[in-house]
Amino acid sequence: MANICRTLNAQFEKSIRQWKLEIERKIKEGQQPNFKEVVNISYGDFHAMGIKYITFVRQILAASAYPELLKSGQLPVDIEQRIVQFFKDWGKQSIGSYSEDYGIGFVRRNVARFIKKRDGGIACDPENIYITNGATNGLQLILRLFDYEEGPSQTGVLVPVPSYTRFRIMVDVAGGVNVPYYLNEERSWALDMTELKRAVKCAREHCSPKILYFINPGNPTGQVMSRRIMEDIIKFAAEEKLLLVADEVYQDQVFGDNCSFLSFKKVLFEMESVYRDNVELVSVNSVSKAYLGECGFRCGYMETVNIDPEATTQLRRLMTSSCHPSIIGQIVLDILMKPPQPGEPSYENFNKEKTFIMNTLARNSKLAVQTINALPGLRCNPIQASMFCYTRIELPSKALGQCKVLDLYPSLFYCMQLLDETGIVLDPGTGFGENDGRDYIRFCTLVPPEKFDYALEKIKHFHLKFMHKYS
Known part of the structure; x- marks a missing residue:
């Protein structure tokens, strides 16, 4: 574990990916008893995290790439009109x-x-x-x-x-x-x-x-x-x-x-x-x-x-x-x-999907702030926009001592422990610039609600256990 951690300290982005793959391999081989999947909420690719794409966009792309679909009669008329107009x-x-x-x-x-x-x-x-x-x-x-x-x-x-x-x-x-x-x-x-x-x-x-x-x-x-x-x-x-x-x-x-x-x-x-x-x-x-x-x-x-x-x-x-x-x-x-407008055939479903995404973002961001600020040693400001929760983390002195032994940034040490015990992947704050010795973690909030709630609950239980262990 110490050698792995030192490697992570030098090249944490590459190494966390490797460690994640290693854990996923163990899951497939039945060697990982603590959890059944890795949940990566560390970065801003919300499709990769399970948020569904906008149907209108994919319909346009599919028929633009394969115009024969325009003859199928399966697409709303405004899709056909937009594609024809685009190429014209x-x-x-x-x-x-x-x-x-x-x-x-x-x-x-x-x-x-x-x-x-x-x-x-x-x-x-x-x-x-x-x-x-x-x-x-x-x-x-x-x-x-x-x-x-x-x-x-x-x-x-x-x-x-x-x-x-x-x-x-x-x-x-x-x-x-x-x-x-x-x-x-x-x-x-x-x-x-x-x-x-x-x-x-x-x-x-x-x-x-x-x-x-x-x-x-x-x-x-x-x-x-x-x-x-x-x-x-x-x-x-x-x-x-x-x-x-x-x-x-x-x-x-x-x-x-x-x-x-x-x-x-x-x-x-x-x-x-x-x-x-x-x-x-x-x-x-x-x-x-x-x-x-x-x-x-x-x-x-x-x-x-x-x-x-x-x-x-x-x-x-x-x-x-x-x-x-x-x-x-x-x-x-x-x-x-130039998105679909009211009155166009695709507008109702487009607006429904867009509204779900924006409501999910607002809901998850609010829940993240509430959950994080209720935990000892963690603190984050209210989130007004974008799709991340940037959290300050203050580890107990015993944990900091362990970081020195392993030659690790505290946020990286924390994220590695979390991944190892729960399968949840967060982003260590070391990548966003040094800030007077303070440590941070970041995670994406635009995640399907059920997956996000699962991840937050895992983080909560892990954190309380971690703080007790090193207090």
Whole structure:
């Protein structure tokens, strides 16, 4: 066990997968007496966790891939009409064809209409819309616009802690410097302007901060930014000449009381012209989240605002030289931008399935907070949005001593013990950035209710047993 744990400490993501597979092998061979299945709620792939796909999406995809289905008479008429119109507007007849470099023209126009409606009528130019192979691909393209020199002129990227793990890796790969700024846990993970200013000031001693990245609504923290904070960020970006990169992939997963999503573009365009006409902004969205959860189709979009023409030219060169966006992904994106409307044959079932997913998310998130905060040594803030419960964990001194013996992060030690005894897989907080020696765990809340209740009950019993053992 000690050797396995040391391996996990060095490569915990890979090793947890291996340990999970090992436990599943033992279950098949009848060597695992404690439980009969592994329940993985560690990450944000809610289809993999058992949430059913939206039927309308799969009907569209099936008939788009195999048009013979349109002759079967088994599909609602609006499905047939939409597919026929898609290929007519596109001008091609098969999803096996290449896309245009920046995405299919009419899909980009539909994205622009969606953004305009979302933002209360603020204009959106389709020429500023770029279809990408997922939001991650969009973020990679933006990072590639910068030169990464060595020394004090090296590009610095301000990144929230805790935050999306892969973005920090992307910054490292691009050759930039990750500049952490710490969200305020005591204020429900709000962005603190004093902390942001501190981070920039300290960073200027060894690099040149040029990008301010943030996630709204938050991952893994589930908070929604207020308009006041957003305005302060925009003013700060103007003063420091920073490019704002807004990761807004959870914009359709807001369910908290008295809070709603505001895009950074909307807030920017409702400010004075000195900000509205000058602050550079890129925002990204994706079909992987929202109520669709279609992670495997790898499609999203980014919108650019006030970007320098030279940078726009370079961005288009990068997109032309990289892989064309997926056609099948763009079909899914088009549905997210233009879902069935009341009165259409597919609307009733579409709305029913969408409502179930959103209600499940809200219900599970509330239950998670109640359960976690009733347990000793665990604490989490109210969840307003996204699909994760980010929980602070404080282990007894005896458990911390065992972590030192095994050379393990406490959160990883805890998650390994939980997996070994219950079959429940959580995400150790070590992947979301260091935070003054504090330890966290994260788990997904968009899980079928019966499976989620089972997992929470297992976590509860394990935790009480764990705390008693090490107290």
